[in-house]
Structures are given as C-alpha cells and as structure tokens.
Amino acid sequence: MKLPPFEYACPATLDEAIALLASRDGDAKAISGGQSLMPILAFRLASPSLLVDLKKLKGLDQIKIDASGITLGAKVSWRQIEDDKRLATAHPLLQEMISHVAHYQIRNRGTVGGSIAHADPAAEMPGFSVTCDAKIVVKGSSGERIIPAGEFFEGPLMTVLEADELITEIRLPPWPAARRWGMLEFARRRGDFAMGGVAVFYDLDAQGRAVDAHVGVIGAGSIPHRVPGAEAAINGTTVDETAILAAAKAAAAGVEPLTDIHASAAYRRNLISVLLERALRAAVAR
Amino acid sequence: MSKANRFVGSPVERLEDLRLLRGRGRFVDDLTAEGVLNAVILRSPVAHGIIKGIDTSAALAIPGVVAVLTAEEIGRPVPTIPIRLFASKLTEPLEQPCIADRKVRYVGEPVVLVIAESQAIAEDACDAVVLDIETLPPVVTREAAEKGQSLLFDELGTNRCARFTAIKGDADDAFRNAAYRRRERFGVHRHTAVFMEGRGLLAEWFEEEGKLVVQGGAKVPFATRKALSKQMNLPEDKIEVHEADTGGGFGSRGEFYPEDFLIPFAARYVGKPIKWVEDRREHLACSNHSRETEVEAEIACDKNGMVLGLRGTAFVDSGAYVRTNGLINPRNVSQFMSGPYHVPNINIVTDFYLSNKGPVGTYRGPGRYETDYVRERLFDMAANDLGIDRVEFRRRNLVREDQMPYQLPQIVETKSGDELDSGNYEVTLDQCLAEFKWAEKVEKYDGKLIDGRYHGLGLHCFIEGGAAGPKENARLVLEKSGNVSVYVGSSQVGQGVVTVLTQIAADALEMPMDKIAIFHGSTTGTKEGFGSFHSRSTVMGGSAIVVAAASLQKLMREAAGRRFNCAPGEVTLEDGKAQGPGGKSLTFAELAEEDISIEESFFNHKHTWAYGTHATHIAVDPQTGQVEVLEYVAVEDVGRMVNPLTLGGQAVGAIVQGLGGTFLEHLIYDGEGQLLTGTFADYLLPTAGDFPRIRAIMTGNYPSPINPLGVKGAGEGGIIPVGGIMANAIASALRSFNVQPLELPLSPPRIWKLIDDARPAEAAE
Missing domain, CATH: 3.90.1170.50 (Aldehyde oxidase/xanthine dehydrogenase, a/b hammerhead)
Structure with a gap:
C-alpha cells in the first residue's frame, strides 16, 4: 500500500497548474485534500505520472455570501463549512449535508472541489450541488466555463471536466429564510458512504402551497440527480400526508439504483422512498 | 496461607496500560x-x-x-x-x-x-x-465443492477433507417417537x-x-x-x-x-x-477466515418441551487448504451443539470442504458461535410452537448441578468426548433475568410497535470451553534483588495476561505484586510452552505458576534452613524475609546469594466450562431493516474470578465483536473467487459508537474442580451467543409478520426483505 512512483509539482498560480495538467495529456492529476486520490494511489488503482498539488494556489478557499448567493472556493474544506456560523441561516441544508461527510479527520482535509471532481455517486457534495442548482466554475487552457451541476456528472467517477481543467468555485443561488427543507441519509455506520440519501426543499406561496420543490438523491444510481416526479408530487400541495406519500412513491419510481454487495436495487429503491417520506415530514415540522 | 487471596479476585487495574498508553509499547511495526x-x-x-x-x-x-x-x-x-x-x-x-x-x-x-x-x-x-x-474452474459455492467437478487436490479425489460426527444416545429412535419435531436450515457467513x-x-x-x-x-x-x-x-x-x-x-x-x-x-x-x-x-x-457454515438441524421434544434430541448435517467451508487449527471449527460445530443443555440423543455430522477461498482457522468462539446460533434459534421456535415460555423452555432443559460432570457427545472420528465440569446454570439464568428486568420488559416491549419500530427481546444460555492441555510451564527465579521473575509459556494477545498472572503469582508467593515480574511469549523463558488459545492462559499458565511457586518456596525454606542450621519446616517466609528459630532472619535478597530457581509444569487433560446467560432488547425499523441494540446484559460464572475488571472488559469486547460479525462483517467472494470486501470501506467493523449499551456481570460462584485455582477459561466466550440472541430478538420483534431470520449477517437489506416478503402483496407494491 505504498504509492507508485510519480513526479510532483507545486505551482504557485492557477495558470501554471493548468499548464502542468495540460502538459501530460491526461496523465497528470490535481491533488488538494487527497482524501480520495491518496487511497486510489495506495491501492495502485491509478498511476499518474505527475501530481499537481494545489496547496499554494491563492484565493480558492473562501466562502462568500451576498445577495446574489453563496460562492464556495474549490479548496474550501468541509470543516470550514461546518464552522461558518453565517451558513446556519444562509444555507442550513449545506451544513446539514456536510455533517454527514465521513469523519472529522477527513472533514479537516477534504475539499468541495475535490469531491465534485471525484464524482462518487454516493458522496454528499455532488448530490448537494445537483439538488441546489449549483453552477460549477471551471478553468482550463481554453478559458473559463460555467457548468450547471445537473450537466456536470456523467457516471460513477466521471464528469465533463477536461484533463486540463480545474474546478475553481461553486456558485449557489440565495436561500430564502422561510424555505422548508429536509435531508436524510442512511449508512450502516455513521460516516460511511450512504446506501442512499435524500435532500428536499421547497418554498411556500401565499396560500401555503409548495412551490419550486427540489428533490435530489445520492447513492441511488450512477450519478446524483433530481427526481422530477417527486418534485411534481410536492408542488402545489400543502405537503400533507397524502402529498408526502405520493412524493415518496414517485421517488421510488424515479430512481434506477444499482445492486451491489451491500444492497439490492429493490432495497435502495425502497430506501430512497422511505428517506424522502421522512425528510418531508421533517421539512413540514421545521 | 494467612495472606492468601489478597489479589486474586480484586479489581486490579491492568499493569500493561501505563506503558501502552504512554506510547511505550513495542508493536511489530515499531x-x-x-x-x-x-x-x-x-x-x-x-x-x-x-x-x-x-x-x-x-x-x-x-x-x-x-x-x-x-x-x-x-x-x-x-x-x-x-x-x-x-x-x-x-x-x-x-x-x-x-x-x-x-x-x-x-x-x-x-x-x-x-x-x-x-x-x-x-x-x-x-x-x-x-x-x-x-x-x-474455481470452487466457490457449497454446490461446487460437493459436486467435485473441479478439485483443489486431484489426488484426494473429492473436495471433502474431513468429517466430524457427534453421537450420543440414539437420535433416530428418539425422533421416531417424539411428540414434536422441527427442521430448519441455517447459514452463518464467512468473517474473521x-x-x-x-x-x-x-x-x-x-x-x-x-x-x-x-x-x-x-x-x-x-x-x-x-x-x-x-x-x-x-x-x-x-x-x-x-x-x-x-x-x-x-x-x-x-x-x-x-x-x-x-x-x-x-x-x-x-x-x-x-x-x-x-x-x-x-x-x-x-489471514485465517472463519465461520462459513450451513446447518440443517432438527429438534425433537416431548409435549412438555423436554428436548429429546438434536440431529442434523453441517457443511463447513475450509477454504483452499487445511491450516494449523482449521479442523477445530467443524469439530466444534458437531460437538457443542447441545451447549449447556441436557440433550440425551444427538447425531450431528459435519463435513469440512475445500474451496478456492482463503483458508480458515479459529476465530474467538470457533464453531461455538455457529452451533449456538442454530440451537438457540431452534429452541425459540420449539418453545413458540409448543406454547411454552422461552425462559421456561430453557430452564427445563439446562444441565442441573447434580448431573455434573456431564458427558457431551463422542466424536466418532477422533474417538474423543468431553464433559462439563461444574456449575449451577440456572442461577446465572435467574441472575440475568433479574439484572435485565426480563419479565417487566417482555410485558412492555416484546413484539410491540413503539415509535415506528418493532421492539423485541432475546435470551441465550451458553457455555465456553477453556484450559486446553496437555500442560503449561512456569519457571520462577528468585532474583538477587529479592524479587521473583516468573517466566511462563503463555502469550500476551491483548488479554491482560501480565496483570492476571501477576495477581496469581503474588498470592501464591505471598509477596506484593510489585516484587513480581512476568515474562511471557518467548521461547527463551521456559523449556517448553503451549501459548494462548482455547481460553487457557489463566487456567494453565496460572496453575503452572501455583505449582512452581510452591516448589520455589520449598527451595527457599531449604536454603534458609541450611543457613540457619534448622529444618526447612521451621522457616517462615514473610514480608520479604526468611525467618528461623531464635530470631534468625535473612532478606530474600540475601537468600538469593545462592541461585534459587525452578521450572514446573501443570498437566491437565480436562476442560473448564464457564457458562452464562445473555439478554437483549432491540428495535427494528421495518422500513429500512435497521436494528438498534437498545440494551444488552451478560451474566457469566467463571468458577473463580481473578480480575473482575479485565474479565468484564473482555466480555464486553467479545460482545461488540460478536455484534460486528452478526450485523456488519462479511467476507464476500464473487463467482470467480475474487474477494469483494478487501478494504475497510466494504468489510465493516463495529466502531465505538455503534453498540454502546452493554453490561457484563461476572461471577465466581462455582469453582472448577480440575485445577488448584478453581478458575475457568473465560473472556473469549461473550461472542458465542451474539448471533443467536440477535436473530431470536429480531424474530420476536417481528412476530406479527411471522418471519424467521435464518441467515447471518442480519444486515438491513436482509431484515427488510424478510418483512417485505411477508407483507400482503398490495401493501408491498
């Protein structure tokens, strides 16, 4: 479990980092917190010829909050999100979701950009970004792109990111104070990757009816995604028991989970349904 | 022996810990x-x-x-x-x-x-x-192993590598005439x-x-x-x-x-x-894998719930080779199915098959965890079928004190038997029920839907064997300082053997603990040694020390007698001094000017049997299949307790380890014989926060008659009941669904599927 040989570079600027990544034709890897890449290297599942360490890059570790929304620098760590008191009101769902990420040692090192680039379908940050209509800002040799999170993930550990591109920041729309939300995940042990997870939020109109419902799932397929059927079952209702059960049923129908050694597809489908049911009850009670 | 027993039985804190907690341990990577x-x-x-x-x-x-x-x-x-x-x-x-x-x-x-x-x-x-x-072609499944189209060893002509048949009485006759019979197939999964x-x-x-x-x-x-x-x-x-x-x-x-x-x-x-x-x-x-076992077992009772017989066949997976102690697993599955109960007729045939998977060896409570799971599940089913309370059913069938020593079945192939040594099993059952408040909790929780979860209780009586022979050695040296060095053939495997053996040596030599140094786990300390397995260190190493201590004291009296010109019998050894007639006195250090040392062996061909009862309260989330262990109480009698702290700690540790094996840990192979759980992300171990509510109450009321200390091997066995008790508690919780968990591990998907399959079709959708 020792790392294979590789070259190491620690550039001081973003442009240098991009140039280094571009120089290896896909055989270079960026490293920040290293919480996914280091085990992959130790198991020798990947053997890049060059590691580009992002630790000297400036300005990527800020959380900015203003009227236009929230911006997370790619190097923002889970711990920073947990410790930022502004987020308790500015984006409570973000803090709740991040509290489920692994264990505190990992939360000290793991980063927002790293998790999104790694694209584990059961990870919280990719699921969160899809659920919350995040925009993912990336920069590469041919300039900057802004990619909606819903178009970013292509499959397990696969994204639209080019080999010479780095995620620089994640932009989130503002979070209304009165928004209703719930988030639950189910893991065998606290801190494990979720067997399934659900995040839901909606706003209430003047008549007390749900509008703009968002339902996102993790661990329920090859990529994190929203569940339009479940959202439709919530929108326009008072989120009563009938609507909750209808949304839960729609969620089961709206996911295509995989069978693996830990659970069958049928179990995961049921789990997503149950989690949405419970998350919605929590949202109503909040 | 005016000062005997100052230390044995006392809650002495582990002597090992100060060094280990300060980072001064020397583990292999150091x-x-x-x-x-x-x-x-x-x-x-x-x-x-x-x-x-x-x-x-x-x-x-x-x-x-x-x-x-x-x-x-x-x-x-x-x-x-x-x-x-x-x-x-x-x-x-x-x-x-x-x-x-x-x-x-x-x-x-x-x-x-x-x-x-x-x-x-x-x-x-x-x-x-x-x-x-x-x-x-890889041999991965039981079917492929039995079929033998692909062979691990061509020259063997089969993949079956051993058979252990446990026989007692006439099982077939007992079954023929029994008022009640039930047959089930059980599976225990590979873990380690x-x-x-x-x-x-x-x-x-x-x-x-x-x-x-x-x-x-x-x-x-x-x-x-x-x-x-x-x-x-x-x-x-x-x-x-x-x-x-x-x-x-x-x-x-x-x-x-x-x-x-x-x-x-x-x-x-x-x-x-x-x-x-x-x-x-x-x-x-x-590393040695363990536990992969399938058992088809049948119970026969009379209408009052008296067990007349147990019979069945078992398959144990050996993996690719027969390793050092791998044969223990199938042997134990056969030999110990009756556990602490009087079962007059037994016929269990266990076959051991090679497969293209990791070779197996013993793992804490080898064969016993598996066979106890089978027996206690059958007991709950039989009690339920006969309309007899499950506590009463067990009480009626426990081996009574007046039946001791109690013969276990013979193993045909090895021509060997075994016998339970001593104890009153009903006393620990009653103590456990009282500690747990069983009757009150049954009334309040068992089988009930509370806060969206079904609550259930489980109970399990068990025995744990210890004290494997043939012997153990101890060498005692009176050092020039007047302290005594104790060299033993036992090994430290994290069980606190230094603490326990120091207590035993200090009492045997009537010296303070800080005048005793234990040396263990080296081929240089004693001429011969047998190590630490089968819960044997306290019984065998401890008894060897007791034997050697008596010899050392004899040598010290003789040495003092020569110096004092008196008979050895006139010498007393007390407070670090040898004293003779007329106020003659030598410190132990002065006595040690002459070399005084002795190596002795303690021989034993019988086994000790600690025993006890566990009780638990769990809750099952029917929508996810998640089980939460709300309470767990273990009561065990170990003959004579050397150290309640280390023993209680080991019992709790064993239970947590058993909960890991019952709920989380599983070595899974695919059809090609590739291990799919090769990291801790997939092979799930219990962590400190997963199973917090466990109490272990250890007693020492019925000493073993087979060694001078009266101690029984213990600390290993808390793991034995965990699979059975959890499956029974889940079955009890889910009684309204009438489902029976038969396969381990009890993972959420498996429990959920039991419930889902039992629901009416329209509700399950």
Whole structure:
C-alpha cells in the first residue's frame, strides 16, 4: 500500500497548474485534500505520472455570501463549512449535508472541489450541488466555463471536466429564510458512504402551497440527480400526508439504483422512498 | 496461607496500560534492526490455476531490489504449514505450501517474495513481475465443492477433507417417537478477526552463531519454533521466537502463516534482517477466515418441551487448504451443539470442504458461535410452537448441578468426548433475568410497535470451553534483588495476561505484586510452552505458576534452613524475609546469594466450562431493516474470578465483536473467487459508537474442580451467543409478520426483505 512512483509539482498560480495538467495529456492529476486520490494511489488503482498539488494556489478557499448567493472556493474544506456560523441561516441544508461527510479527520482535509471532481455517486457534495442548482466554475487552457451541476456528472467517477481543467468555485443561488427543507441519509455506520440519501426543499406561496420543490438523491444510481416526479408530487400541495406519500412513491419510481454487495436495487429503491417520506415530514415540522 | 487471596479476585487495574498508553509499547511495526530490508509478497490474482511461468527479470532490474524468490529459489519440496491440532495422515497432503508451487488455490496465495530496500520499491517490483497462470474452474459455492467437478487436490479425489460426527444416545429412535419435531436450515457467513494492527514479522539471521531470531507473532511461539526448525533444518535451540505487543489476537494472530516461513527463510538467504508487515487488504484476503457454515438441524421434544434430541448435517467451508487449527471449527460445530443443555440423543455430522477461498482457522468462539446460533434459534421456535415460555423452555432443559460432570457427545472420528465440569446454570439464568428486568420488559416491549419500530427481546444460555492441555510451564527465579521473575509459556494477545498472572503469582508467593515480574511469549523463558488459545492462559499458565511457586518456596525454606542450621519446616517466609528459630532472619535478597530457581509444569487433560446467560432488547425499523441494540446484559460464572475488571472488559469486547460479525462483517467472494470486501470501506467493523449499551456481570460462584485455582477459561466466550440472541430478538420483534431470520449477517437489506416478503402483496407494491 505504498504509492507508485510519480513526479510532483507545486505551482504557485492557477495558470501554471493548468499548464502542468495540460502538459501530460491526461496523465497528470490535481491533488488538494487527497482524501480520495491518496487511497486510489495506495491501492495502485491509478498511476499518474505527475501530481499537481494545489496547496499554494491563492484565493480558492473562501466562502462568500451576498445577495446574489453563496460562492464556495474549490479548496474550501468541509470543516470550514461546518464552522461558518453565517451558513446556519444562509444555507442550513449545506451544513446539514456536510455533517454527514465521513469523519472529522477527513472533514479537516477534504475539499468541495475535490469531491465534485471525484464524482462518487454516493458522496454528499455532488448530490448537494445537483439538488441546489449549483453552477460549477471551471478553468482550463481554453478559458473559463460555467457548468450547471445537473450537466456536470456523467457516471460513477466521471464528469465533463477536461484533463486540463480545474474546478475553481461553486456558485449557489440565495436561500430564502422561510424555505422548508429536509435531508436524510442512511449508512450502516455513521460516516460511511450512504446506501442512499435524500435532500428536499421547497418554498411556500401565499396560500401555503409548495412551490419550486427540489428533490435530489445520492447513492441511488450512477450519478446524483433530481427526481422530477417527486418534485411534481410536492408542488402545489400543502405537503400533507397524502402529498408526502405520493412524493415518496414517485421517488421510488424515479430512481434506477444499482445492486451491489451491500444492497439490492429493490432495497435502495425502497430506501430512497422511505428517506424522502421522512425528510418531508421533517421539512413540514421545521 | 494467612495472606492468601489478597489479589486474586480484586479489581486490579491492568499493569500493561501505563506503558501502552504512554506510547511505550513495542508493536511489530515499531521493531527494526540495523540494515533492515523490506519484504512484499506478490499474491495470486486468480482463485484456481496452474502456474505456467513467472518472469521476475524486470523486477530484479529495479534499483533497490535485493532478491526475488519463488518456489524455484526456495527449493522443492516447498515446506508446508503443519497442522497443529487434530493432524492426521489424511490431512497432511492438504497442508499449505509456504509459497505456491505449480498450482494456486486462492486469491492472495503467496507466489513471489520480493526483498528490497524499501516497501515502495518492493511493491514496484511486484508490479513488474509477469505471472502466467492458466485458470481452472474455481470452487466457490457449497454446490461446487460437493459436486467435485473441479478439485483443489486431484489426488484426494473429492473436495471433502474431513468429517466430524457427534453421537450420543440414539437420535433416530428418539425422533421416531417424539411428540414434536422441527427442521430448519441455517447459514452463518464467512468473517474473521481483525486486530488493531496488521500481522508482521522481523527476522534476523546471525551467521556466526547460525542463529535465527524472529519477532512479531504471538500465541504459540514454541509451536512456531518447532515448525521453523523442521522447515529450515535448524535445531530448535538455534531459533528464538519472541512476541511483540499486540492489539488483539482472537485466535487468528500467531498461528503459523506462509510469511512465518518466508520471512525467516529470506533473512537467512540474503543475510540481512527482514521485516514484513501486512496491509489490510492482505489481512482480509489472507489471514485465517472463519465461520462459513450451513446447518440443517432438527429438534425433537416431548409435549412438555423436554428436548429429546438434536440431529442434523453441517457443511463447513475450509477454504483452499487445511491450516494449523482449521479442523477445530467443524469439530466444534458437531460437538457443542447441545451447549449447556441436557440433550440425551444427538447425531450431528459435519463435513469440512475445500474451496478456492482463503483458508480458515479459529476465530474467538470457533464453531461455538455457529452451533449456538442454530440451537438457540431452534429452541425459540420449539418453545413458540409448543406454547411454552422461552425462559421456561430453557430452564427445563439446562444441565442441573447434580448431573455434573456431564458427558457431551463422542466424536466418532477422533474417538474423543468431553464433559462439563461444574456449575449451577440456572442461577446465572435467574441472575440475568433479574439484572435485565426480563419479565417487566417482555410485558412492555416484546413484539410491540413503539415509535415506528418493532421492539423485541432475546435470551441465550451458553457455555465456553477453556484450559486446553496437555500442560503449561512456569519457571520462577528468585532474583538477587529479592524479587521473583516468573517466566511462563503463555502469550500476551491483548488479554491482560501480565496483570492476571501477576495477581496469581503474588498470592501464591505471598509477596506484593510489585516484587513480581512476568515474562511471557518467548521461547527463551521456559523449556517448553503451549501459548494462548482455547481460553487457557489463566487456567494453565496460572496453575503452572501455583505449582512452581510452591516448589520455589520449598527451595527457599531449604536454603534458609541450611543457613540457619534448622529444618526447612521451621522457616517462615514473610514480608520479604526468611525467618528461623531464635530470631534468625535473612532478606530474600540475601537468600538469593545462592541461585534459587525452578521450572514446573501443570498437566491437565480436562476442560473448564464457564457458562452464562445473555439478554437483549432491540428495535427494528421495518422500513429500512435497521436494528438498534437498545440494551444488552451478560451474566457469566467463571468458577473463580481473578480480575473482575479485565474479565468484564473482555466480555464486553467479545460482545461488540460478536455484534460486528452478526450485523456488519462479511467476507464476500464473487463467482470467480475474487474477494469483494478487501478494504475497510466494504468489510465493516463495529466502531465505538455503534453498540454502546452493554453490561457484563461476572461471577465466581462455582469453582472448577480440575485445577488448584478453581478458575475457568473465560473472556473469549461473550461472542458465542451474539448471533443467536440477535436473530431470536429480531424474530420476536417481528412476530406479527411471522418471519424467521435464518441467515447471518442480519444486515438491513436482509431484515427488510424478510418483512417485505411477508407483507400482503398490495401493501408491498
């Protein structure tokens, strides 16, 4: 479990980092917190010829909050999100979701950009970004792109990111104070990757009816995604028991989970349904 | 003996802890030597195949690589791992070669050994070796093993490698006439021991003296030395085996593994110290696995719930070879199915089959966890079917004190039996019920839907064996300081053996504990030793100390008598002084001007049987299948307690370990014999926060008659009831669904499926 040989570079600027990544034709890897890449290297599942360490890059570790929304620098760590008191009101769902990420040692090192680039379908940050209509800002040799999170993930550990591109920041729309939300995940042990997870939020109109419902799932397929059927079952209702059960049923129908050694597809489908049911009850009670 | 028993029975804090907690432990990865090289093993990537070629040239060309060894360099015939327990001519050909020769039989089997200046270089070299292996059909399932179309050993002609038949009375006759019978099929899954740190070794070869020194493994250093002596053609007195500190053994660590030969061999081959420490992937694939068992069992009772017989057949998976103690598992499945109960008629046939998976060995409560699971499940089902309360059903069938010693069934193939030694099993049952408030909780919770979860209770009576013979040695030396050094053949596997043996020695010598030093786990301390397994250290090591202490005191009195010119009988030994008639007095230090030491053996061919009852309260989330353990109480009588703190701690640890095996841990192979749970992300261990509510109450009310201390082997056995009690509690919780969990582990998807399948079709959708 020792790392294979590789070259190491620690550039001081973003442009240098991009140039280094571009120089290896896909055989270079960026490293920040290293919480996914280091085990992959130790198991020798990947053997890049060059590691580009992002630790000297400036300005990527800020959380900015203003009227236009929230911006997370790619190097923002889970711990920073947990410790930022502004987020308790500015984006409570973000803090709740991040509290489920692994264990505190990992939360000290793991980063927002790293998790999104790694694209584990059961990870919280990719699921969160899809659920919350995040925009993912990336920069590469041919300039900057802004990619909606819903178009970013292509499959397990696969994204639209080019080999010479780095995620620089994640932009989130503002979070209304009165928004209703719930988030639950189910893991065998606290801190494990979720067997399934659900995040839901909606706003209430003047008549007390749900509008703009968002339902996102993790661990329920090859990529994190929203569940339009479940959202439709919530929108326009008072989120009563009938609507909750209808949304839960729609969620089961709206996911295509995989069978693996830990659970069958049928179990995961049921789990997503149950989690949405419970998350919605929590949202109503909040 | 005015001062006897000051320490035995007292809650003495572990003597080991101060050193370990200050970071002063010496675990295997802390060991090093001048000029040490690292070893890494290239292991078979396929489960079953013929080795056509191994090209090591590219690996040898890597700078820093010192040697690349295959069966070719090691020499044929390649030494095999000896079977330590129940060896026979039949199983000898099934011993594992220490490095694969011509054939590979499981993923993880050593094929090439690389020695290099660093572990990273050695791993690079492993990547550079080219293996040409022609694959054979792998034997992964029970069906394939039994069918025998693909054979692990062609010359055996079958994949069945052993059978153990337990017989008592006439089971068939009892079943013919029984008022009640029930037959079920049960499955226990493959899982194993995981320690705080990996297995490892440091081997040093001293050319001038022709001597080998091996450090690392714990458990049976003398057996390891004996095996190495034969394999390396070295006299035993030219080999030293020393244990390091360990973060647990659980039956698995310290048995002889391929590396226990390969690393010492390589140290002599290259003439440099060599260190090897496994990584977790290697541990999960290559350390002794355990538990994989299927049992089809049947119970017969009369209409009052008196058990008339148990019969059935069992299949135990051996993995690719028969390892040192692997035969214990199928033997125990057969022999101990009746547990603490009077069962007059027994017929259990257990077959042990080879497969292309990791070889098995013992894991804490070997065979007992499995067979207890089967029995206690059948008991709950029978009690329920007969309309008899499950506590009452057990009470009626427990072996009574007046039936002791109680004969267990004979094993036909080994012509050996066993007998329960002593105790009052009903007393621990009642104590457990009272501690747990069983009656009150049954009323309040059992089978009820509360807060969206179904609550259930479980109860399990069990025995744990200990004190394996044939003997143990202790050597006592009166040091020049007047202190006593105690050398024992027992080993430290994290169980607190230093603390416990110090208590026993201090009482036996009537000296303070700080005047006693325990030395253990080395082939240099005693002439012979048998190590730590089968819960034997306290009974066997402790009794050896008691025997040797009496002899040492006799020698001290004789020495003092010579100096005082009096009879030894007139000498008293007290407060660090020998005193004779007329106020004559010598301190122990003065007495030690003359060399005074003695080595004695304690012989024993019987077993001790600690016993007890566990009770639990769980809640099942019917929508997710998640089970929460709300309360767990264990009561166990261990004959005579040496240290309630260490014993209670071990009982709680055993229960947590059992909960891990029952709910989380599972070694899963795919159809090609590839291990799918090779990391801690997939092989799930219990963590500190997972199962917090466990109480262990240990008692010492009924001493064992078979040793001078009256102690019984204990601390291992808390794991034994966990599978059975949890499945029973879940069945009880889910009684409204009328479902029976028959397979372990009790994972959320499995529990959910039981419920889902039982729901009416329209509700399940």
